[in-house]
Structures are given as structure tokens and as C-alpha cells.
Amino acid sequence: MKKSGAEILIECLKKEGVKHIFGYPGGVVLNIFDALYDDKDIQLILTRHEQGAVHAADGYARASGKVGVALVTSGPGATNTVTGIANASMDSIPLVVFSGQVPTLLIGNDAFQEADIVGITRPCTKHNYLVKDVKDLARVVREAFHIAFTGRPGPVLIDLPKDVTAGSAEFIWPEEVRIRGYNPTYHGNKYMINQAAQMIAHSKKPVIMAGGGVVSSEASKELKELAELARIPVTMTLMGLGGFPGTHKLSLGMLGMHGTYYANTAVQNSDLLIGIGVRFDDRVTGRTNAFAPGAKIIQIDIDPTSIRKNVRVDLPVVGDVKNVLKDLLKAVKELKEQQWDAVRNAWLKQIDGWKRERPLSYQFVKNVIKPEFVVEKIYEATKGEAIICTEVGQNQMWSAQFYKYDYPRRWLSSGGLGTMGYGFPAAIGAQFACPDRIVFDIAGDGSIQMNIQELATAVINKLPVKVAILNNGYLGMVRQWQELFFKERYSHTELESGNPDFVKVAEAYGAVGLRATKPEEVEPVIKESLKIKNKPVFLDFVVDWKEKVYPMVPAGASIDEMIFEEEEKKEKKLKAVK
Amino acid sequence: MRHTISILVENKFGVLSRVSGLFSGRGYNIESLSVGETIDPATSIMTIVTTGDDLVVEQITKQLNKLIDVIKVVDFMEVDHVEREMVLIKVSPRKEDRTEVLKLAEIFRGRIVDSGPTTYTMEITGEEKKINAFIELIKPFGIKEFVRTGKVAIAREGLKKGK
Ligand SMILES: Cc1ncc(C[n+]2csc(CCOP(=O)(O)OP(=O)(O)O)c2C)c(N)n1
Ligand SMILES: [Mg+2]
Secondary structure, three states: EEEEHHHHHHHHHHHHOOOEEEEOOHHHHHHHHHHHHOOOOOOEOOOOOOOHHHHHHHHHHHOOOOOOEEEEOHHHHHOOOHHHHHHHHOOOOOOEEEEEOOOHOOOOOOOOOOOOOHHHHHHHHEEEEEOOOOOHHHHHHHHHHHHHHHHOOOOOEEEEEEHHOOOOEOOOOOOOOOOOOOOOOOOOOOHHHHHHHHHHOOOEEEEEEEHHHHHHHHOOHHHHHHHHHHHHEEOOOOOHHOOOOOOOEEEEEOOOOOOHHHHHHHHHHHHHHEEEEOOHHHHHEEOOHOOOOOOEEEEEEEEEHHHOOOOOOEEEEEEEEEHHHHHHHHHHOOOOOOOHHHHHHHHHHHHHHHHOOOOOOOOOOOOOOOOHHHHHHHHHHOOOOOOOEOOOHHHHHHHHHHHHOOOOOOOOOOOOOOOOOHHHHHHHHHHOOOOOEEEEEEOOOOHHOHHHHHHHHHHHHOOOOOOEEOOOOEEEHHHHHHHOOOHHHHHOOEEEOOOOOOHHHHHHOOOOOEEEOOOHHHHHHHHHHHOOOOEEEOOOOEEEEOOOOOOOOOOOOOOOEEEOOOHHHHHHHHHHHO | OOEEEEEEEEEEEOHHHHHHHHHOOOOOOEEEEEEOOOOOOEEEEEEEEEEEEHHHHHHHHHHHOOOHHHHEEEEHHHHEEEEEEEEEEOOOHHHHHHHHHHHHHOOOOEEEEEEOOOOOOEEEEEEEHHHHHHHHHHHHHOOOEEOOOOEEEEEEOOOOOOO
């Protein structure tokens, strides 16, 4: 029996196990929306902006480990997805985005609501398709999910002309996917892995640098086992947080521009750096020719292009992180008797010294709320178990520093693209993926206004997502750079005078709004929000606008050239006296 | 260093822009590019001449391999190969130079493919060096225009060892 293209599409989604689609309708996708109208298995969640839909699908994917799905109309609907797609691409998040397209006969005619979305998204998708014949639809959908989810994951876009979803064909689900140009390497080279084990055995001062690849290949268990076995301290990139328990004795926290003193110092003093599922982004390495100067570098990654892209690599291992770590563990265990404790003692002691010397800290003052304090209180109140999404800016860095992530897939943050407006829709997606978990978006007053319309989505779906706004009245991170590097000339970063009353905004949408203006109000407000189970809550924390994120490595400096709060203050005073 | 890279791709619409977009998006340069079908009409081969140090060319070949529609990438720097390019040149020599021009073409095994009252159009095939040399030699006689195909290359069949 023949089915319509729209029906075929839905059959395909069911075959792929899709339960939720985040979407927004329009003319050329009406067929699909109609076919979804009385479907019992797939829920379409109407967001209030297509960017929100893609970020929600992204948050859903990060929290669940499944492919996130979005569906939008042609033209403006499609172009509105670009930021979300680019964001997922930079962070290697598996998404399949369906966009409607004008009928094939009109393509190229500048038809109403036509946009060349395949052309526009070519550089920010892992792959994309324009389906020209309904007979190809099932195969394309099958391939798209396969490509999005396997290898180094990423977003795939499928452009669906109206006549394709309106047309009809036999539904034939291809049981197998065969793409001759796509064969990721899943298993690492045995020789290289044995070499890596040798290097671990011979190193006195090793550091593991774990990234998003650990999370996406579900390799936390293997990583922990390796670190514990060979007694190797672990630092994480922003994307890697939760890939290794943040409260573990061997954890060094995050490294890089706003990394911990001890993580950056350990990397700079290491004799072996093992990069696992990382791409050595410039926010992590600082000036590359001064990065880990005394270290041999091992890099384990499924994407060969990640290797030697930014830093020299002495031993590359291409393969799926989980598989490689399994093999590496075996190889390490097969080494002749090792006295790991004795070998590592001095190194771990030295690191402990650095931890004591300069722990992450901030100055608590009486009458103003320090943003770091808010993050700490959220950590305590949620016992470190919540899913934390963030926006971008200072809020993001404080959330990375002061919440300890013990589990993977509980930290959802826009790492590569740094997209303000990501966190709130991502939190909505995460709450759909994990209905029983507490989900927070730790936000800035600037970022939250980039997708604030999604309050409606959260309210209508009775999602108890909590948005903790660290309201400093500024585009804080940019203001911080202006203060430090632009002579305190705060060009266009002041927000307070134009900010809405966030409590009232929440209430206007039918959500709950709470506010804290003094430190002693912080904990009660958080506790209050945790009691609300069927509505989103905005928590407006009026925080110290002068607070800056420390330590900080200025752009282009080496990662051991950190600025600390105390030094910075002293210097300022000196200048004032002069 | 200059590298000649041959890319076996799916013969589908949009593939050329995936490849060229990769070069422009990542700041790699393309000196020449030629595309054509292979013996299997479902695939084409693109031959690209590019320059870059070892790290850059390593990235280029890896990034190309990462494209889903790319089936195989060969960097001819590592392979014994034959390469050719063709140029069509239109010259308008002075009357007294016409025989000289024809002689030069003959020396370079060129063919006259068209002639007008005051022009010759010649076809020269060979390695890039030869084509450059010919262009230099013919320049003083007055080149009106020329078009080059870009390089194509194919691996040499070495004699099989053993047996
Ligand atoms: C979409 C987008 N536009 C601009 C920027 C540049 N940017 C980075 S941080 C930042 C300020 C963010 O302000 P806010 O959300 O209030 O966070 P805060 O730093 O104050 O915590 C800006 C403008 C960005 N990252 N994303
Ligand atoms: Mg702010």
C-alpha cells in the first residue's frame, strides 16, 4: 500500500524511536503537521521560535544521549534554525533537523518563503540533504539518523519540498545503511594503544584532559577506571565536565581561560598529556606554542581532523573513545607489575600543593549577593544531582567552576559557538528527556532575553524548569573585558536600565517569579523554587555587578599567565594612588 | 608546497560546492580544479592543485575525507603519477611572425584548432611546466587570451614485484 510522503516520514521517525519533535509550523510543512495531528506515539512540542526548537532538540540530545529532532517550515523557519544547527555542530551534538521547502518545480525561482537552506547550512552540518523524490525519503531519513549519531556526532538537515511530502510511494524501510564515503574508525590501532600504555608507565607527571568525546561516547566509566588504576589526575574542558566526577580526588576541574590554577599549572608542568575526546580549542590551550611545553601529547579521538589541528601530537589514536579506553585499560593492566602509588605520589602531592595554594574562591560580602554564592547554593540544594544548563558569559563560567558535576549528561552548555540564548530552550529539551530530574538554567540577564519567549513552551507543557538569572545588569563578560582591557570604557554593555522586571515577566506568562536581593534570601528562594513541580520558575538574583570571573588567562597568553582577583585588585589600588 | 590532490566523489548535485566550500571556509587555496565523470557514472573525480605546508595539507586531506560524499582522496605527492593540463591559446602575431609562431607550436606538439584572418588558436597539452614555458615563449608575439583546463593526474602502474 502506498503512503504519503508525510506518512512515510512519520513511519521513519517511529523506526528511529523518536518520541519528541520540537517544531514550528508553516505553509510547506502542513502535510507533516497534519499527519502528526492524531499520532499517538510522537509528541510535537511547539516552541515559540525555531531557534528555541533546535536548542531544545539539542538539550534533549545532550541529556538523553539520543538524537534530537526538530521540524520547521521553509524560508524564515529554516533560517531561524541556523544558530541552533551551528551550535550543535560545534559541540558535536546529534540532531536531525527537517525543514520544509517550496515544491521542487519552484526551487530556484525565489518563490515565496524559499531559502537555499541546504546551501546555507552546508558548512555547519555534518551532512545535509535535499530530497527530490518521495521514493528516496525513507533511505535519506535512515542515513541522516545514522550519520548524526555515529562517528563524531553532529547535526544533519533534511530539506523536504512540499511535493515530496504530499507525494506518495511504497514505504520501504532500508534495514541497512550503506554509505561508501562514510566509514568512521571505531577501534584504535593496537600498536598505538600499546605505545600509549608504555608512555603512561614511563611518565612521572601525567595529566588526562577529558573532553566532550568522553561524554558522547559514554566512556565515563572507562575513564574513571583508567585514572584510578594508573593514578592520573584528570582535568576537563568545558564540554567534558561530568565526564569525570568533579568531586573525585583526582579531578582538577576545568582548564583553560577560566580554568583552575591547579589544572592549568598541572598541564603546564606535565610530562605526558593525554587528550581524550578533545580538539584543543584555543580557549583551552591559550597560546599554543607555550602549551604543555614539557609534555608528550597523546590524543584519542574518533575524528582524524581533530588530531594535530591545533597542537603537536606525539601519539595519535583514532577511534571511538570508549573502545580505545577499554583497549588501553587492558594494555595498561598487561604492563609488568607497576607501583602506581609510589610512582605518582610526588606528582599528586605537588598538585595538592597547587590546590591548596589557590583554590577556586570568591570574596563573600555581607549585603550583596555574589553570583558564585548563588551557584554554590544551587549545588547544595540540588545535592549536585541536577541537570545544569547555562547561557553564555560570566554565568556560564561560574556555573562551570562552582557546581561540581559528578555525572555525564548533566551539564549542558554551549561550548564551541558560545550561543547566548542556548540554555533556556536546552533546559526545556532536557526536561522532556528527563522528566524526573531537576533542571536549572543558570542564566545572565542578557542571555535570557534572547529566547525568553520559550517561557510559553515551558508553561504550557507544565515543565518545572528553573531559570536562575544572575542579574548583574550588564553583558557581564563583555563588561569584564572592557574593564580589564579597554580602560573601563563600558561601550554598550549596560542592560539594567532596559531590563524588564523578570518576576513580572514570568508571572505574565503564567510562570512563577521569585527574587533575592540579599545573600540570606538566596537559599530560601532556591528551596522555594524546588517545591514548584508543574510550572517554570524565574529566580531573579540581583547580584554584584562588579564581580569578575577569575582566574583568567588573557586571550593569546599562555595558560599559566593567569590573572587572579587579589593581584588585579592590588594593581588597581596602586594605580589609584599614583 | 604544491600538492595535486585527486578526490573521488559521488556524482551528485551539490558535491562540488561541498568541496569548494570546505576550501574557502577554512582558508585553503585552490590553484586549479577540474572535475569530470569516471568510468562509473555514479562517481566523479576532482583534481585540485593546492598549496600549504605539511600540516595544512594533512588537514585538507582529512577534512576532504570527512565529507560524506567523498569516497577517496589521493595526495599525488605520495604517489608516482602522470599529470597533464591543456591550454587553448589565441595569438594574433604580426604577419611576419606567423610562421615563427607555427614553428613554436610544432616544437611543443601543439595543434592549431582554429584560425582567423589575424589569429591562431592553438591547443597545447602537457605538464604544467611545458605549458608555462610555451606561454612565455609565445607572449612576445601577442597573446589575445588563453584558457587552461587545470591539472588532471593519474597514478602510474608500477611493475608488480615478485611472482
Ligand atoms: C548570540 C550571542 N551574541 C553575542 C555574544 C557575545 N557575548 C558573550 S558573553 C556576552 C554577555 C552575556 O551577558 P549576560 O547574559 O548578562 O551574562 P553575564 O556575562 O552578565 O553573566 C556577550 C554579549 C554571544 N556569546 N552570543
Ligand atoms: Mg549579565
